[in-house]
Amino acid sequence: MATEQTKPRQLTLGDQFLIFGRSGWEQAAWNYPRLQNLGFCYLMIPAIRRLYPDKADAGAAAERHLALFNTMPYMQSLITGVTLSLEEDHANGKPVSAEDISAVKVGMMGSLAGVADPVWWGTWRPILSAFAASLALSGFGIVGPLVFFIGWNVVRLAFRWGAQRWGYRQGLKVVTALSSGMLQKLTLGASIVGMFVMGAIVPRWTRVKLAPIIATSAHGSLSLQGMLDRLLPGLVPLLLTLGCVWLLRRHVKPLWLLVGVFVIGLGGYWLGIFR
Amino acid sequence: MSIWGVLIIAFLAGIEGVIDEWEFHQPIVACTLVGLATGNLVSGIALGASLQLVTLGWMNIGAAVAPDPALAAVVAAWWVSGPAHLPVAAGVILAIPLALIGQGLTQGLRKLIIPLVQQADVAAASGNLHRIDWILRLSVVLQGLRVLIPTAFLMWIPSAWVHASYHLLPQVIQGGLRVSAGLLVVVSFAIVINMMATRQLWPFFFIGFALATDGHLSLVALGLIGVGLAILYLRLQDGGHHDNGGGNNQTEEDELDRELDDL
Numbered sequence: 433m434a435t436e437q438t439k440p441r442q443l444t445l446g447d448q449f450l451i452f453g454r455s456g457w458e459q460a461a462w463n464y465p466r467l468q469n470l471g472f473c474y475l476m477i478p479a480i481r482r483l484y485p486d487k488a489d490a491g492a493a494a495e496r497h498l499a500l501f502n503t504m505p506y507m508q509s510l511i512t513g514v515t516l517s518l519e520e521d522h523a524n525g526k527p528v529s530a531e532d533i534s535a536v537k538v539g540m541m542g543s544l545a546g547v548a549d550p551v552w553w554g555t556w557r558p559i560l561s562a563f564a565a566s567l568a569l570s571g572f573g574i575v576g577p578l579v580f581f582i583g584w585n586v587v588r589l590a591f592r593w594g595a596q597r598w599g600y601r602q603g604l605k606v607v608t609a610l611s612s613g614m615l616q617k618l619t620l621g622a623s624i625v626g627m628f629v630m631g632a633i634v635p636r637w638t639r640v641k642l643a644p645i646i647a648t649s650a651h652g653s654l655s656l657q658g659m660l661d662r663l664l665p666g667l668v669p670l671l672l673t674l675g676c677v678w679l680l681r682r683h684v685k686p687l688w689l690l691v692g693v694f695v696i697g698l699g700g701y702w703l704g705i706f707r
Numbered sequence: 708m709s710i711w712g713v714l715i716i717a718f719l720a721g722i723e724g725v726i727d728e729w730e731f732h733q734p735i736v737a738c739t740l741v742g743l744a745t746g747n748l749v750s751g752i753a754l755g756a757s758l759q760l761v762t763l764g765w766m767n768i769g770a771a772v773a774p775d776p777a778l779a780a781v782v783a784a785w786w787v788s789g790p791a792h793l794p795v796a797a798g799v800i801l802a803i804p805l806a807l808i809g810q811g812l813t814q815g816l817r818k819l820i821i822p823l824v825q826q827a828d829v830a831a832a833s834g835n836l837h838r839i840d841w842i843l844r845l846s847v848v849l850q851g852l853r854v855l856i857p858t859a860f861l862m863w864i865p866s867a868w869v870h871a872s873y874h875l876l877p878q879v880i881q882g883g884l885r886v887s888a889g890l891l892v893v894v895s896f897a898i899v900i901n902m903m904a905t906r907q908l909w910p911f912f913f914i915g916f917a918l919a920t921d922g923h924l925s926l927v928a929l930g931l932i933g934v935g936l937a938i939l940y941l942r943l944q945d946g947g948h949h950d951n952g953g954g955n956n957q958t959e960e961d962e963l964d965r966e967l968d969d970l
Contacts, residue, residue, distance in 0.1 A: 460722070460725060460847040461820060461823070461824055461843055462817055464817050464821065467770060470842065473827065487834035491831050491833065491835075494830075495828070498827060502770065545768075553768065554766070554903055558764065558895075558899045561759050563927075564756075565735055565759040566756075568752050573752055574739070577739040577752060577755060580735050617941060624911050624936060627900065627903055627908045628929075628937075630899055631911065632929045632933075633919070635920050638890065638896075640890055665920045666916065666920050669893060673893045673896050677897045677904065686894055687807070689897070690803055694800070694887045694890075698884070700883075701887075702879055706886045
């Protein structure tokens with residue numbers, strides 16, 4: 433590319449910040465055959481403008497980033513960082529071909545999504561939002577939504593910027609660092625916390641009360657719920673949840689579970705089981 | 708005034724339902740904002756929190772599209788906090804079919820947008836980067852309209868009708884809806900558990916369950932116990948791998964620190 437010995441083309445901090453700002457729009461043009469392709473191309477544009485002053489080179493770079501792409505959107509920042517460092521090398525005539533860049537992107541997108549989806553969507557969002565919802569429902573009002581909104585976005589933005597910078601500085605070394613098993617450990621740790629907290633959320637935030645009265649005496653009445661609360665509170669939610677997990681394992685669609693639970697609620701109230 | 712506010716929230720939620728960044732589409736945010744716009748903040752937050760527990764397991768993973776909380780949260784909140792004044796439980800139940808409509812619209816738009824994305828290929832071939840920028844910005848607007856248009860349509864239904872039809876329901880159905888709204892959360896819990904559960908992780912679920920039945924422990928305390936257990940587990944597992952782990956303490960600390968940062 434750079435035939436004559438000129439100053440190497442380099443991304444400024446401003447470019448990186450623009451790309452960081454664009455990285456959040458990646459999924460807006462989500463489409464079926466090529467998924468997040470346009471979004472990724474869009475966020476690379478400030479880099480393409482800086483690195484390829486020649487219109488034909490710029491077009492070629494845009495075309496290669498319009499290829500199929502799909503990953504967990506926040507992990508994309510790490511891939512973006514690595515891609516930026518590779519594009520910079522490519523533009524400066526170092527031995528990095530266009531095919532290499534595409535291969536690295538494809539290589540990273542699947543494995544990173546696999547470890548990041550359970551952490552962000554499977555653990556962090558359910559836990560943070562359940563915590564926020566419980567704050568809101570136990571009298572803290574607006575504090576709940578604020579905790580969720582601020583907590584989520586501070587962590588997300590810090591992660592995105594950190595991952596993009598780290599990827600850009602380390603370049604391909606990131607790939608080696610990721611294969612050390614550190615990510616798997618992180619996912620395992622997050623899953624442990626996730627399972628533990630889900631176990632805690634099930635009895636606390638399922639609102640169900642059994643109606644039947646077992647015995648009445650002069651001192652008052654003993655309800656089935658009262659008895660259960662002494663033995664094992666949350667038994668009904670636990671059984672319902674485990675039943676749903678069992679059905680999900682048997683590939684029953686979540687929609688049918690929603691319908692089933694809805695019918696159980698309506699029927700149970702009608703029959704006088706729940707109150 | 709409040710109608711325009713709700714429509715703006717619908718637009719934002721529609722964008723977020725697909726890009727999943729600021730999380731305006733999560734019920735705890737969207738319903739709260741609708742509550743704010745309609746001047747009925749308390750019921751907005753109550754619906755948002757209840758609905759959040761129902762939707763927290765809905766996630767878009769890979770190429771799959773989950774039911775869409777965006778349309779569900781905005782319209783249900785309009786019916787609960789707006790002039791129709793439905794009870795929170797009715798809002799939670801109505802949110803489910805709305806979420807399915809939203810899911811269908813998301814899938815539809817992902818196909819409809821294909822010709823637009825092909826325009827980006829044409830722009831790239833001629834090196835016209837500016838055009839690519841505008842094609843993406845246009846898709847952002849389309850995602851917002853995806854929820855704004857059906858919301859506007861549903862807001863057209865006179866609130867008095869919505870209010871009256873709910874109160875036409877017999878008492879036994881209204882009570883049943885209330886019970887169902889409390890129970891629906893288990894489906895989301897099951898989705899999240901199903902995603903993470905492996906044979907080695909089930910004990911943590913039951914420890915969490917047992918500790919939570921003691922009402923004195925706050926959710927924060929429970930979270931800390933969970934993090935503590937995770938660190939212990941990873942450390943013990945590590946110790947098993949390289950005898951006493953003496954020489955590896957340094958890297959181990961680093962990894963655990965990073966884990967803590969991320970949790």
